[in-house]
Amino acid sequence: MNRFAPFSRRFSSLIALPPLGVSVALLLVSCGSGGTKSGHKTGSDDATGGSSTTTGPGACTTTADPGDVVQVPAGDFTMGCNADVDTDCGDDEKPMHVVTLSAFEIDKTEVTQAQYSACVAAGACDAPTCDWDCDHADFPASCVVWAQASAYCSFAGRRLPSEAEWEKAARGDQGLKYPWGNEEPTCSLANMAGCGDGAMAVGSLPGGASPYGALDMAGNMVELVADLYDAAYYASSPPSDPHGPAKGERYSGRGGGFKSPADYLRTSKRDWYDTTDAGASLGFRCAR
Numbered sequence: 040m041n042r043f044a045p046f047s048r049r050f051s052s053l054i055a056l057p058p059l060g061v062s063v064a065l066l067l068v069s070c071g072s073g074g075t076k077s078g079h080k081t082g083s084d085d086a087t088g089g090s091s092t093t094t095g096p097g098a099c100t101t102t103a104d105p106g107d108v109v110q111v112p113a114g115d116f117t118m119g120c121n122a123d124v125d126t127d128c129g130d131d132e133k134p135m136h137v138v139t140l141s142a143f144e145i146d147k148t149e150v151t152q153a154q155y156s157a158c159v160a161a162g163a164c165d166a167p168t169c170d171w172d173c174d175h176a177d178f179p180a181s182c183v184v185w186a187q188a189s190a191y192c193s194f195a196g197r198r199l200p201s202e203a204e205w206e207k208a209a210r211g212d213q214g215l216k217y218p219w220g221n222e223e224p225t226c227s228l229a230n231m232a233g234c235g236d237g238a239m240a241v242g243s244l245p246g247g248a249s250p251y252g253a254l255d256m257a258g259n260m261v262e263l264v265a266d267l268y269d270a271a272y273y274a275s276s277p278p279s280d281p282h283g284p285a286k287g288e289r290y291s292g293r294g295g296g297f298k299s300p301a302d303y304l305r306t307s308k309r310d311w312y313d314t315t316d317a318g319a320s321l322g323f324r325c326a327r
Contacts, residue, residue, distance in 0.1 A: 099152070099171055099173040100156070100173075101152075101153045101156065101173070101176040102153055102154075102156045102157035102160055103151060103153035103154045103156075103157060103176070104154070104157070105146075105195040105196070105197065105325070106146055106147060106148055106150070106154060106241075107146070107147045107148075108144040108145060108146055108147060108326075108327070109144065109145060109146075109147050109208070109251045109253050110142070110144050110251065111140075111142065111143050111144065111145060111204070111207055111208050111251050112142050113139075113140060113141050113142040114140070114212060115137050115138065115139050115212065116137070116138060116140065116206075116207045116210070116211065116212040116214075117135060117136075117138075117210075117212070117213070117214035118135070118136055118137070118138045118207070118273070118307075119132050119133055119135035119273055119307055120132035120133060120135055120305075120307040121135055121214040121215075121216065121307065122135070123214070124214070124221045125216045125305060125307065127302050127305060128307070129308070129309065130270065131270040131272075131273075131309050132273070132307045132308065132309060133273060134273055134274065135214075135307075136273060136276070136278075137278065138203050138207075138276075138278060138279070138281060139279045139280070140203060140204060140207055140279075140280055141280055143200075143204055143326055143327065144326060144327050145200055145205075145208045145251075145253060145324060145325070145326040146197075146253075146324035146325050146326070147242070147252065147253055147254055148179075148241035148242045148253075148254050148255055148324065149179040149180070149241050149255055149259065149260050149262065149322045149323065149324050150179065150180045150188075150191060150322065150323055150324055150325065151176065151177050151178065151179060151180060151241055152171050152173075152175060152176050152177075152178055152179070152180050152181075153176035153177065154180065154191075154195070155180035155183070156176075157194075158190070158191045158194040158195070161194065163190060163191075163193075163194040164183075164187055164190050164191050164194060165183075165187050165190075167180065167181065167182035167183050167187075167317070168182045168183070168184075168317045169181065169182035169317075169318075169319055175240065177240040178238055178239070178240055178241070179238050179255075179259060179260045179322040180322060180323070181238065181260065181318065181319045181320070181321060181322055182317045182318060182319060182321070183317055183323070184314060184315055184316065184317045185263050185290045185312070185314050185316075186314065187317075188263050188323040189265070191323075191325070192325035192326075195325055196327065197326060197327040198265065198325060198326060198327060199263065199264055199265035199323065199325060199326065200264055200265060200324070200325070200326035201264060201265050201266055201280075201281065201282050201283065201326075202264045202265070202266040202281075202291045202309075203280070203281050203282075204264075204326055205256075205262065205264045205293050205294075205326075206293070206307065208249060208253050208256065208326075209249050209253065209256040209257070209293070209294065210249065210250070210306035210307075211249065211250030211251065212250075213250075215250070216305055216306065216307075217229075217247075217257055217304060217305060218247055218248065218249035218250070218253070218256045218257050218306060219246065219247050219248065219249075219257075223301060224247075224257060224258070224301050224304050227246055227247075228244060228246050228247040228257070229244060229247050229255075229257045229258030229259070229295075229304055230243070230244065230255070230258040230259040230297045231257075231258040231295060231296075231297065231298075231299050231300065231301065231303075231304055232297075232298050232299055232300050234258075234297070235297065236297075237297060237319075238259055238260060238296075238297050238319075238320070238322075239259055239297070241254065241255055241259070242254045242255065243255075243259075244259075253324075255294075256293075256306075257294055257295060257304035257306070258294070258295055258297060259296060259297055259322070260294070260296050260297070260320060260321065260322030260323075261292045261293070261294060261296040261299070261303075261310065261312075261320055261321050261322065262292060262293050262294045262322055262323050262324055263290055263291075263292050263312065263321065263323045264290065264291050264292070264293055264323075265283065265290075266282060266283025266284075266290065266291045267283045267284050267285075267286065267287030267288075267289065267290060267291070268283075268284075268287060268289045268290060268291045268309070268311035268312075269283070269284040269287060270309075272284055288313070288314070289312060289313055289314070290311065290312055290313075290314065291309060291310070291311060291312075292310045292311065292312045292321065293308070293309070293310070294308075295308065296320035296321070296322075297320055298320055299320075
């Protein structure tokens with residue numbers, strides 16, 4: 040099992056999901072909600088962490104079109120923990136195996152508040168479950184559950200990436216430990232624990248770019264992907280275009296966030312989230 044002694048593996052509290060059909064007014068005035076939930080696996084990311092406030096009625100009205108994408112070519116890549124360069128391999132990252140993927144495109148950055156706000160304004164997405172600082176339109180969208188992330192990607196003409204697609208986009212085809220290579224992370228490469236107290240505007244650290252030019256794939260926000268989570272999935276996953284197990288109750292999250300230690304920023308690191316999890320350090324990007 041994955042362990043990081045100084046950090047709790049489970050959230051002390053999570054933000055409750057509002058009922059479907061919550062009005063756009065929630066986004067414009069206040070999207071906070073009460074309630075707590077326990078039982079979330081994580082090494083570092085507090086679902087209620089971070090600083091976020093609205094600025095009053097009429098805030099968060101800034102919208103934006105879906106962002107740029109980077110191209111990831113078809114071909115093989117190494118998936119799972121590469122023990123030749125990584126001594127922190129978790130059991131659910133094994134065995135390392137070769138996966139063949141079709142060509143795809145993935146968002147260059149995490150989906151922003153302004154981009155997600157466009158979906159809410161169109162009535163295609165629910166409002167987030169926490170308050171946003173509406174002066175930060177280019178900060179990553181947060182406090183959305185898996186279904187809301189998926190709804191936004193559909194609205195944008197895209198979809199959530201599979202876990203395999205996310206990992207290839209993050210590490211390339213050479214089995215890198217981190218998106219930028221095998222060098223240990225610093226605050227100039229990734230927004231992680233010890234680098235600040237919250238998320239940064241997307242794309243703020245170009246030095247941490249992946250081999251295909253995707254940004255913030257290590258740190259800033261934990262990113263939800265399309266696949267259900269199964270710790271033993273790699274032992275029986277198909278060799279071509281895997282899409283995760285057919286059944287499950289939790290979804291995979293990748294990349295670590297602004298409260299994560301370096302271990303959680305590794306490209307092979309896996310984490311899981313309940314379908315109702317929505318936190319200030321949970322974000323996403325889309326693919327197509």
